[in-house]
Amino acid sequence: MGTTTMKDLYLPEAATAVAIRDLTQTEKLFTFKFDSGRELGHKPGQFAEISIPGIGEAPISISSAPGHNGGTFEMGIRRVGNLTTRLHALTEGAKVGIRGPFGTSFPVDGEMLGKDIVFVCGGIGLIPLRSAITYVLANRSKYGNVTVLSGTKTPADRLFTDELAQWEKRKDVELLETVDTADASWKKRTGVVTTLFQNITIDPANTVAVICGPPVMYKFVLLELRKYDLSGDNVYVSLERHMKCGIGKCGHCQINGLYACQDGPVFRYSEIENVREAI
Amino acid sequence: MQLVCDEKKLTPWVDAVIAGNRVIGIQAKGDKFDYAPLEKGADLRLDFDVSLTPPKKYFLLPEEPLLRFSGEKMESVIEKEPFVLFGVHPYDVVALRQLDKLFALHNPDVHFLSRREAAVVVAVDVETPSANVFAGCLGFSHVEGDCDILVTKLDGEYLVDVKTDKGKALTDLSSGFSKAGPEHLKKRDAKWKANEKALRRHELKPKKEEIGDLLEKAYDHPIWKEKARLCFSCGSCNLSCPTCYCFDVADELEWNLVNGTRVRRWDGCMLEPFALVAGDHNFRKSRDARYRHRYYRKGKYVPDKIGEFSCVGCGRCITVCVSHIANPVEVYNAIREA
Numbered sequence: 001m002g003t004t005t006m007k008d009l010y011l012p013e014a015a016t017a018v019a020i021r022d023l024t025q026t027e028k029l030f031t032f033k034f035d036s037g038r039e040l041g042h043k044p045g046q047f048a049e050i051s052i053p054g055i056g057e058a059p060i061s062i063s064s065a066p067g068h069n070g071g072t073f074e075m076g077i078r079r080v081g082n083l084t085t086r087l088h089a090l091t092e093g094a095k096v097g098i099r100g101p102f103g104t105s106f107p108v109d110g111e112m113l114g115k116d117i118v119f120v121c122g123g124i125g126l127i128p129l130r131s132a133i134t135y136v137l138a139n140r141s142k143y144g145n146v147t148v149l150s151g152t153k154t155p156a157d158r159l160f161t162d163e164l165a166q167w168e169k170r171k172d173v174e175l176l177e178t179v180d181t182a183d184a185s186w187k188k189r190t191g192v193v194t195t196l197f198q199n200i201t202i203d204p205a206n207t208v209a210v211i212c213g214p215p216v217m218y219k220f221v222l223l224e225l226r227k228y229d230l231s232g233d234n235v236y237v238s239l240e241r242h243m244k245c246g247i248g249k250c251g252h253c254q255i256n257g258l259y260a261c262q263d264g265p266v267f268r269y270s271e272i273e274n275v276r277e278a279i
Numbered sequence: 280m281q282l283v284c285d286e287k288k289l290t291p292w293v294d295a296v297i298a299g300n301r302v303i304g305i306q307a308k309g310d311k312f313d314y315a316p317l318e319k320g321a322d323l324r325l326d327f328d329v330s331l332t333p334p335k336k337y338f339l340l341p342e343e344p345l346l347r348f349s350g351e352k353m354e355s356v357i358e359k360e361p362f363v364l365f366g367v368h369p370y371d372v373v374a375l376r377q378l379d380k381l382f383a384l385h386n387p388d389v390h391f392l393s394r395r396e397a398a399v400v401v402a403v404d405v406e407t408p409s410a411n412v413f414a415g416c417l418g419f420s421h422v423e424g425d426c427d428i429l430v431t432k433l434d435g436e437y438l439v440d441v442k443t444d445k446g447k448a449l450t451d452l453s454s455g456f457s458k459a460g461p462e463h464l465k466k467r468d469a470k471w472k473a474n475e476k477a478l479r480r481h482e483l484k485p486k487k488e489e490i491g492d493l494l495e496k497a498y499d500h501p502i503w504k505e506k507a508r509l510c511f512s513c514g515s516c517n518l519s520c521p522t523c524y525c526f527d528v529a530d531e532l533e534w535n536l537v538n539g540t541r542v543r544r545w546d547g548c549m550l551e552p553f554a555l556v557a558g559d560h561n562f563r564k565s566r567d568a569r570y571r572h573r574y575y576r577k578g579k580y581v582p583d584k585i586g587e588f589s590c591v592g593c594g595r596c597i598t599v600c601v602s603h604i605a606n607p608v609e610v611y612n613a614i615r616e617a
Contacts, residue, residue: 251525257580
């Protein structure tokens with residue numbers, strides 16, 4: 001293939017931050033729209049590379065469901081490094097560069113259809129899972145029972161509190177929340193996210209579990225799921241790595257021989273069970 | 280098309296190539312050899328043992344611009360300036376072939392591929408085996424293609440095997456060539472056979488095709504810890520490697536804080552922060568995990584992608600490693616004995 005007509009996959013597309021709101025002290029939710037009017041066209045679980053010229057670029061998961069309002073898409077971003085600190089200083093109308101979407105997605109239109117779904121979210125793991133949860137709830141009749149287990153360090157770290165309140169009210173979704181460390185205001189459970197499993201039942205023949213959280217969380221959640229004899233074929237995990245290029249070249253996101261940016265970030269657990277660097 | 284010329288005619292031909300082209304050629308650098316812009320044919324040293332730095336540096340530059348920006352406006356920087364890379368050993372030709380596959384795979388990388396398209400690669404069969412070369416064990420001591428011209432020194436003559444139109448454009452610049460005969464090809468075959476033996480300063484016991492399977496069973500082998508104990512995590516093995524291609528991406532801002540360049544630069548999986556993510560979690564924190572990753576990449580991960588063993592046996596890592604732990608032959612031999 002000649003290179004003359006080849007697209008530069010490193011060149012971001014211009015996008016505008018059409019809305020920015022605080023989620024917590026350290027996380028903000030950005031709503032972006034491509035200046036070209038093109039839709040991002042992502043699937044739940046995918047990510048995009050966001051950049052500010054002069055500061056840099058970073059992979060960020062997409063938090064809205066496909067088909068969000070008027071071609072916009074949302075990204076929940078924690079303030080943790082140079083780029084994200086700068087992003088947090090942006091005001092509405094600011095321009096950024098976006099490349100993507102990249103990577104694999106949760107099989108919301110595949111293996112998850114007709115199944116009971118258990119979402120397990122630790123901390124900002126809720127940000128990518130919100131895309132799938134929102135999609136499932138918007139197409140509620142296509143799935144069986146839907147359970148959301150969500151844990152954060154403290155009540156102040158809870159994300160999307162308005163949506164959590166809505167989910168709590170709905171009769172067709174069971175939301176169970178916990179915090180590691182409670183304060184005086186907290187009336188619900190206290191303990192790590194795995195303690196929520198004692199409150200639910202899982203039918204191993206008809207359930208898909210979807211997990212995203214801090215690296216340490218996965219093995220403990222998988223142990224809980226194993227107690228229900230849930231097969232690894234029915235467990236999907238979204239794994240964090242630093243996907244610098246997003247196109248399977250730079251090598252930073254490798255999990256043994258897999259590239260989180262191309263083969264992931266969403267993996268079926270049975271396919272990475274023996275990949276030693278994965279969990 | 281196979282041509283021959285008297286050995287005295289080679290330098291005038293190279294001078295003719297220099298007159299009309301940007302030429303990078305292998306030259307002496309102190310008591311070693313490296314690539315540099317070639318000013319005159321007489322400076323070309325086709326008798327070199329190994330170049331200090333691998334030829335990949337002309338296609339994936341140690342640092343290169345990907346984009347230039349002014350405020351929010353960003354545009355691609357695609358380098359297409361033609362050049363001739365003169366004097367590439369067969370094992371490094373194999374390395375370039377592998378990088379071609381990797382940069383074209385799934386998501387073609389226009390920056391790398393444009394540079395490759397703009398280049399004319401003149402390969403040369405090895406005259407002087409380097410101290411640590413083991414390409415002969417891997418079948419990479421000679422190549423039949425994947426270059427534009429292959430030059431082989433025979434008795435008092437050079438066989439100049441023209442593989443492509445780009446190569447022919449260069450040989451057309453000299454009238455000193457005549458058509459090669461079967462006797463020349465016979466001599467070259469003998470040279471290839473001799474080089475297969477000579478380019479074996481270390482003897483790899485497993486076949487390269489077996490190494491992927493051996494690695495499958497060697498994840499917990501003591502060799503990783505044993506060797507990595509002495510690793511400084513300096514990344515010299517990565518930087519000197521002709522097939523390592525990992526890179527970092529960073530923005531360089533000019534003094535006006537408006538204009539700048541997004542660059543990529545060589546990175547290395549042996550460096551401590553290579554797998555670091557936000558919040559200071561390092562997914563490959565220990566030296567032995569990083570050390571192991573490199574040998575898995577050469578022996579399994581990349582071969583699984585492109586169907587070729589991804590260490591070409593140049594021996595540069597063995598030479599540059601200050602702790603003497605980077606010999607792939609020692610590693611792959613050890614996991615065979617486990």
